[in-house]
Amino acid sequence: MSTVRFKLNTQAVSVSCAPDRRLLDILREDFGLIAAKPGCGVGRCGACMVWIDDLPANACLVMAFRLEGRSVRTYEDVAADAASAPVRDAIARCGALQCGYCTPGLAMTLTHLHQQTPRPDREQAASLLSGNLCRCTGYGGIQRSIEQLFPATPPLSADNSGDSQ
Amino acid sequence: MSLSVLHPSTPAEAAAAHRDPATAFIAGGTALQLSWRSPAPALTLIDVLALEPVHGIALQADGSLRIGAAVSLETLRTHATVAARAPLLAMACDSLAALAVRHLATLGGNLGWRFGDTVAALLAHRAEAELADGRRQALSDLLAHDRLPLILALHLPPPHPEEHHFYEKVGHRAAFTPARIALAVAVCIGMDGRLQDTRIGLAGAGLSGRRLLHAEAWLNACQAARLGAADRGLRAAVAADLPADPASARLAARILGGRFGRLQAGDAASEPATSP
Ligand SMILES: Cc1cc2nc3c(=O)[nH]c(=O)nc-3n(C[C@H](O)[C@H](O)[C@H](O)COP(=O)(O)OP(=O)(O)OC[C@H]3O[C@@H](n4cnc5c(N)ncnc54)[C@H](O)[C@@H]3O)c2cc1C
Ligand code: FES
Ligand code: FES
Numbered sequence: 001m002s003t004v005r006f007k008l009n010t011q012a013v014s015v016s017c018a019p020d021r022r023l024l025d026i027l028r029e030d031f032g033l034i035a036a037k038p039g040c041g042v043g044r045c046g047a048c049m050v051w052i053d054d055l056p057a058n059a060c061l062v063m064a065f066r067l068e069g070r071s072v073r074t075y076e077d078v079a080a081d082a083a084s085a086p087v088r089d090a091i092a093r094c095g096a097l098q099c100g101y102c103t104p105g106l107a108m109t110l111t112h113l114h115q116q117t118p119r120p121d122r123e124q125a126a127s128l129l130s131g132n133l134c135r136c137t138g139y140g141g142i143q144r145s146i147e148q149l150f151p152a153t154p155p156l157s158a159d160n161s162g163d164s165q
Numbered sequence: 166m167s168l169s170v171l172h173p174s175t176p177a178e179a180a181a182a183h184r185d186p187a188t189a190f191i192a193g194g195t196a197l198q199l200s201w202r203s204p205a206p207a208l209t210l211i212d213v214l215a216l217e218p219v220h221g222i223a224l225q226a227d228g229s230l231r232i233g234a235a236v237s238l239e240t241l242r243t244h245a246t247v248a249a250r251a252p253l254l255a256m257a258c259d260s261l262a263a264l265a266v267r268h269l270a271t272l273g274g275n276l277g278w279r280f281g282d283t284v285a286a287l288l289a290h291r292a293e294a295e296l297a298d299g300r301r302q303a304l305s306d307l308l309a310h311d312r313l314p315l316i317l318a319l320h321l322p323p324p325h326p327e328e329h330h331f332y333e334k335v336g337h338r339a340a341f342t343p344a345r346i347a348l349a350v351a352v353c354i355g356m357d358g359r360l361q362d363t364r365i366g367l368a369g370a371g372l373s374g375r376r377l378l379h380a381e382a383w384l385n386a387c388q389a390a391r392l393g394a395a396d397r398g399l400r401a402a403v404a405a406d407l408p409a410d411p412a413s414a415r416l417a418a419r420i421l422g423g424r425f426g427r428l429q430a431g432d433a434a435s436e437p438a439t440s441p
Contacts, residue, residue, distance in 0.1 A: 002170075019170045020205045021200070042199055044267050055239075057263040059196050064169045065212075108266065131263025 006067040008033075009077035017064050024048045024059035026052050027066075027074060035075035035104040039133075046132035049105035056112050058131075065093045075104035085138050089146045096141035102134040106142065125150040168205045170430040172215040176297035180315050182211050190315060192219075192271040194220055194233055194264075196278040200405075213273060218317045222246060229296070229320040229401075234273025238283070240270060251321050252285035253349040253366075256332035265343045271283060273316045276308075282334055284308070284348045284374030288366030289330075295381040308374050325362065327353050333423050335416060344369050344414055348420055352428070358388045360425075366419060382423065 005014040008031065015026055027033040029071060036059045039047035042154070048059040051073040078084050087110045090096070097103045109132050113125050125146050134142060170191075173179035182188055191197055191210040198205070212217055219235035222244060230250045232241070241247050242258035261282045262270060275281030276294075284304070293301040295318040305311065324330075336345040346369035353361040363384040368374040383402035400418040406416040 017166060019210075020168045043195060043262070046265065047262070049265060053267075055268045057268050058265050060270055061198070061266070062197070063194055066194065128264045131265050144441075 001003055004064050005070040005164065006069065009073055015064065015067075019063060019065035020106050021064040022116055023050070023061055023062040023067065023072070027059060028062060029134045033074045033076055034163055037077070037105065038135065039101070039105075043105040044131070044140065045102070045122065045127075046109065049108040049132070051108065054112075056109050070148075078108060079104075083115065087111045087114050087149060090145040091141075094100070094141045094148060096137060096145040097134075098136040101136075102132060106132045106134065110145070110149065115162035121153055122146050122150045124158055168208050168210065170210045170212055172212045174215065176216055176218060176315060176317055179211050179213070179216060180297035181235050184317060190273075190277065190313075192274040192277075193269040194235070194274075195266055195270045196274055212373070213271075214316070214318070214401045218274065220262075223319070224250075230323070232272060232319045232321070233263065234276075234316045234318055236272045236316035237268055238262070238270045241283075242267065243421065250323060251440075252324075252330045253288050253289050253332050253351065254321075255285060255347065256330070257282045257286040257334070259349065260334045266351070270317065271392065276304075277313050278326075278348075279373065280344070280368060280370055282344050282368065284368035285319070285347040285349040285366035286320060286332060288368075288374055289351045289364045290321045290324070290366075291408070292321050293364060294319055304374070305376060324351065325353050329354070329428065333420050333424065335420065339359075346417060346420075348371065348417060350424065352384070352425075354428070360384045360387050365421070369413060370412060372407075372410060375406070376401060377407040379403070379416070384425065399425075407420070 001016055002019050003014055003016045015030060024036055024038060027036050036050055037047040038060065039045035041060050043058045043061045050059045052062065053071050079088065087107055091103065091107060091154055109129055113120055113128055169175045169249065173182060187207065188209045188211055189197065190213050214235050220233045222233065222236055223231050225231050232244065238258045238261055240391055248255045248441060257348050260268065261267065272283060275283045279431050281290045287304055292304050293401055294304055294307045294316045295301055297317060306384065316330045332349045334344045336344050346367060349366040352363045355361045363381045365377040365381055367377055379402040380399065383398055399422055403418040403421065404411065407417065
């Protein structure tokens with residue numbers, strides 16, 4: 001047993017547990033935060049996506065001892081933030097969900113990408129979503145929401161072709 | 166009996182702790198825990214991220230690029246200096262796992278995992294590993310250890326300004342799977358059209374990382390304009406590099422033949438590297 005102290009959403013928290021207990025279990029069992037879902041349990045499906053120090057990370061791969069001093073945000077907090085509204089709207093409007101199991105994880109990655117400067121283009125965004133699997137919508141709706149949220153071509157500042165503007 | 170974690174404050178302390186066979190280094194932990202069945206084995210994990218010298222990317226006075234072993238694969242994929250000085254490494258990270266895993270996963274862990282895709286790229290970039298006592302060891306020698314010693318950093322000499330690069334990962338699926346093989350190539354074309362200083366790194370499932378020295382020697386004796394996809398000489402040279410695995414040798418020879426064939430057609434696989 002050891003104690004880790006970290007920031008969870010807006011609060012400072014501490015947890016006493018085995019050092020290799022998974023963040024996903026801590027969130028769901030100790031804090032009742034169930035937006036991050038258990039799926040594959042091995043980093044492949046993205047259903048358990050959280051942000052650690054503002055970067056997407058699979059909660060099923062993170063051991064408790066790694067949380068010391070870090071900041072964890074879950075979809076409960078991100079969804080309550082007005083900054084994620086464009087992503088939430090796009091997912092809803094484009095029908096990018098069916099059963100909804102993958103949706104919080106998908107929204108966490110999409111929101112992170114949407115808040116990047118410069119924003120990735122559609123092709124990059126689709127490729128950066130390769131760690132979020134959906135078993136039931138067929139990806140058509142997800143692709144439509146990508147089209148709504150990301151520019152068709154790379155932003156000028158990411159163009160390294162050496163051509164003059 | 167359960168798992169415990171040690172946070173060493175110096176590389177010497179970490180290396181000393183590692184003499185106990187019931188220990189393992191842990192960085193991102195993305196590969197390590199996949200090999201466990203629940204519950205975790207009785208093991209002391211030695212936290213590599215607690216060490217200061219494993220962090221950061223810096224150009225050294227001797228012109229080499231020093232990459233800390235704990236740098237994340239997503240940082241390597243997106244870092245401007247890495248793109249300029251170690252383009253094969255950036256390309257390898259571009260088709261390795263997915264964004265969130267790459268945020269957690271480190272370069273040292275990718276080497277420690279043994280079948281990591283970055284190995285091929287690091288070999289083609291002539292990387293040397295910096296060990297706990299400050300010594301540098303060629304990566305190919307390091308990979309011969311059964312139990313890897315602590316790696317603090319990788320040092321990559323500067324690429325030749327006219328170097329061309331290509332990287333190809335072949336998996337059982339198009340994305341997000343361990344490689345069947347990963348091939349990383351650096352090559353220069355001399356004034357006389359001859360290939361020079363060809364370096365081919367290969368890694369893959371069940372294959373320890375290696376340079377394809379026979380294939381490199383065969384290619385270095387070639388005029389770029391003479392290469393064709395079905396060249397028997399190249400196939401024989403690659404087979405000599407992978408004597409125990411004819412299927413991988415055929416696959417590697419086919420990839421190399423195709424990519425070098427395109428080089429011949431004047432369609433270089435990548436622009437020559439430029440200094441940052
Ligand atoms: C979903 C998923 C997809 C993946 N896809 C790929 C892929 O496409 N390609 C690929 O190559 N890998 C892939 N991996 C495997 C793995 O995540 C990566 O290889 C990763 O780079 C391991 O890094 P880590 O820091 O998490 O290593 P850890 O799990 O912390 O350690 C891995 C091994 O390296 C040792 N180690 C760690 N740091 C050091 C050090 N500094 N010195 C010496 N030994 C050290 C550890 O003792 C352990 O044996 C994938 C993993 C997952 C979960
Ligand atoms: S449950 Fe974590 S990635 Fe699938
Ligand atoms: S909406 Fe059902 S898994 Fe994606």
